[in-house]
Amino acid sequence: MYNIDFSKPVKVYFVGIGGISMSGLATILKRAGFDVSGSDRAPSEVTDLLEKEGIKVFYGQKTENITDDIAVAVFTAAIHPDNPEYIEIKRLGIPSLTRAQLVGQLMKNYKTSIAISGTHGKTTTTSMISEILLAQETDPTITVGGMLPSIGGNIRVGGRDYFVTEACEYTNSFLDFFPDIALILNIEEDHLDFFKDLDDIRSSFRKFASLVPEDGTLIINAGIENTGYITDGLDCNVVTFGLATGDGKEPDYTADNVFYDDMGCPEFDLKVRGKDRMHIHLGVPGEHNVLNALAACAFADAVGAEETAVSKALNTFEGTDRRFQKKGTILNGVMLVDDYAHHPTEIRATMKAALSVKHKKLWVVFQPHTYTRTKAFFDDFADVLSMADNVVLADIYAARETDTLGMSSELLSEAVGKRGTASYYFPSFEEIEDFLRKNCQEGDMLITMGAGDVYKIGDSLLNG
Numbered sequence: 001m002y003n004i005d006f007s008k009p010v011k012v013y014f015v016g017i018g019g020i021s022m023s024g025l026a027t028i029l030k031r032a033g034f035d036v037s038g039s040d041r042a043p044s045e046v047t048d049l050l051e052k053e054g055i056k057v058f059y060g061q062k063t064e065n066i067t068d069d070i071a072v073a074v075f076t077a078a079i080h081p082d083n084p085e086y087i088e089i090k091r092l093g094i095p096s097l098t099r100a101q102l103v104g105q106l107m108k109n110y111k112t113s114i115a116i117s118g119t120h121g122k123t124t125t126t127s128m129i130s131e132i133l134l135a136q137e138t139d140p141t142i143t144v145g146g147m148l149p150s151i152g153g154n155i156r157v158g159g160r161d162y163f164v165t166e167a168c169e170y171t172n173s174f175l176d177f178f179p180d181i182a183l184i185l186n187i188e189e190d191h192l193d194f195f196k197d198l199d200d201i202r203s204s205f206r207k208f209a210s211l212v213p214e215d216g217t218l219i220i221n222a223g224i225e226n227t228g229y230i231t232d233g234l235d236c237n238v239v240t241f242g243l244a245t246g247d248g249k250e251p252d253y254t255a256d257n258v259f260y261d262d263m264g265c266p267e268f269d270l271k272v273r274g275k276d277r278m279h280i281h282l283g284v285p286g287e288h289n290v291l292n293a294l295a296a297c298a299f300a301d302a303v304g305a306e307e308t309a310v311s312k313a314l315n316t317f318e319g320t321d322r323r324f325q326k327k328g329t330i331l332n333g334v335m336l337v338d339d340y341a342h343h344p345t346e347i348r349a350t351m352k353a354a355l356s357v358k359h360k361k362l363w364v365v366f367q368p369h370t371y372t373r374t375k376a377f378f379d380d381f382a383d384v385l386s387m388a389d390n391v392v393l394a395d396i397y398a399a400r401e402t403d404t405l406g407m408s409s410e411l412l413s414e415a416v417g418k419r420g421t422a423s424y425y426f427p428s429f430e431e432i433e434d435f436l437r438k439n440c441q442e443g444d445m446l447i448t449m450g451a452g453d454v455y456k457i458g459d460s461l462l463n464g
Contacts, residue, residue: 002072002095004105006032006160010071013094014038015085017057018047019076024143024155025102030055031157038074039065039085049153063088070094074102077171078400100173103143103165107178110141110163112303115177117167117208118185118221120346121292124284125185126166127320128296131313133162136305140164146340147321162303167208169201170194174208181302182212183295184220184230190343193372193401205230212236217302219295222251239302241294243287250274253298255290264356266290270297278307283318286353322455324353330461333442335359338458342369342451344380350449351387360443362387365432365457367394367409367450374407382415388447390439391416391423392432397452429457436461 014026017038023046030036030053037056040047047057058065066073066088073089073096080086089096097105107113116126123146131150133140140162144154167174167182170191187205188198195201206229212218214235220227222242231238241253255268256276264285270277277297282289293314300310319325322340330336335357341350347366354362366385368374374381374396385391393409393416409425416423426432436457440446448458 001101002097002105004029004072004097004102004109006109009033009035011035011037011069013066013070013073013089015061015073015079015083015089016040016076017050017055018044019078020046020154021143021145022074022076022099023047023050025074025099025106026050026055027053027155028106028141028143028157061085066092066094068092068094072097074099098173098176100171100176104176104178107163107165109160111161112180113163113165113178114181114183114299115165115167115174115179116183116185116295117169117174117205118183119169119188119190120343120349121185121288121295122166122168123320123340124289124323125183125292125295126164128292128314128317129299130156130164131317132296132300132305132310133164133303135309135313136303138162138303144320146323149318149320169204169208172204172207175204175211177208177211179212180216181299182209182216182218183299184209184218184224185292185295186221186345187224187230188343188345189376190373192376193370202229209234219298219302221291221295223291237302239298241298242291251294253294255294258287258290260285260356262358264353270294272297272301278311280311280314282314283316285324285356286349288349288353324350327458328462330446330458331437331440333444334363334440335445336458336462337445337447338455339447339449340451341449342373344377344384347381347384347449348387350447351384354445354447355387357445359445360441361389361445363390363392363436363440363444363446364388365392365394365436365446365448365454367448367452367454368396368407368412369451370399371396371401371403371405371407374412375405378407378412378415381412382419385412385416385423386419386421388421391421392435393423393425394429394432394450394454394457395427397450397454399452429460432457433460 018040039058139159141158142156222240240251242251258268267281393413413425
């Protein structure tokens, strides 16, 4: 495998440079002195930012974009073998890396690399950890899967002491990483277009945990079933976090006296190995964020962060874009929230957070993400969506898939309706917006939910 060495900058070409993760990695290398260029299908806000960095972006992926002086090429998972640039790179014998392999190579160039994994909560916990490091004034390099207001985007190019990144299990990409500190927030069924079943997923997380070196730290949710399967025999330091169970085997980091304010935001007393440590009041709602904060606190101790930095970071943390993001008031008094939730567990957490906030009726506009996931969790989706007062279904966001597997949002809407919740399906965003304008009332809450482009509905309503 090609090894990236910051002391020896070379020419790097990104095929699909306009993606949110690829653009961040390209920026890191550019600022480290590498000659960076790449291609994408069309101009965008992201490619505009890349060009301002001095990165050459080609629009349209063509054979002539590839020159023999490129030292290494980087591909996204969306690039197929029939791509003309891919074909030319292979013909010229240019070394190549996947996006995940590049992240792993970058990790080797930092004193301490931190990888945050789990089926849910990666972006929020990565953001919390980033805020702690920023409050500690450590000048971290950060790549996060959402827009974090404090760094003005999804990337922060800092010093060489800390590298912070999310670690996704899909296609086993996180097995290419080299973490000094690894977090496992939770393990559930997902990405069943790649994994066979939950046991297959757990096996992947076990391999990920084993990547942590002897002098490193694994921070893991004690609520994961049979955590011993993941942690037994590891040479590294293992730290647990979670909510108190009352069985006498409390996690190392837990929360006591949990209370929720009128906006559903929790405050609690942090306990570390049975001893009171500090009081925390979060600016993001939901029990799931108590767990995310506990994981961040465990991380803070692993790097020796001061309590004042932890308190400052968590007590002022108000989340990232698309994570129960309060976007404003629409339609004469309707609270608009946008959320990235696209798995039943995530939706349930968002619903519980929403129900803790004062409102009249809860409207949810849901855009399922991929046919595979919709089929695998069809009944679970119907169950959790029925927690709302009114549900509106947009068409399934296909992403990388082409086979519908017999799935449709219309079928899901019918299933929600059979559970006693008013449910509607419309094939276009315009029809959904028109329906909401006519039916949402003052005091209601409207959540646009999903990992696709459903947020555009809220943006349109917000802008008139």
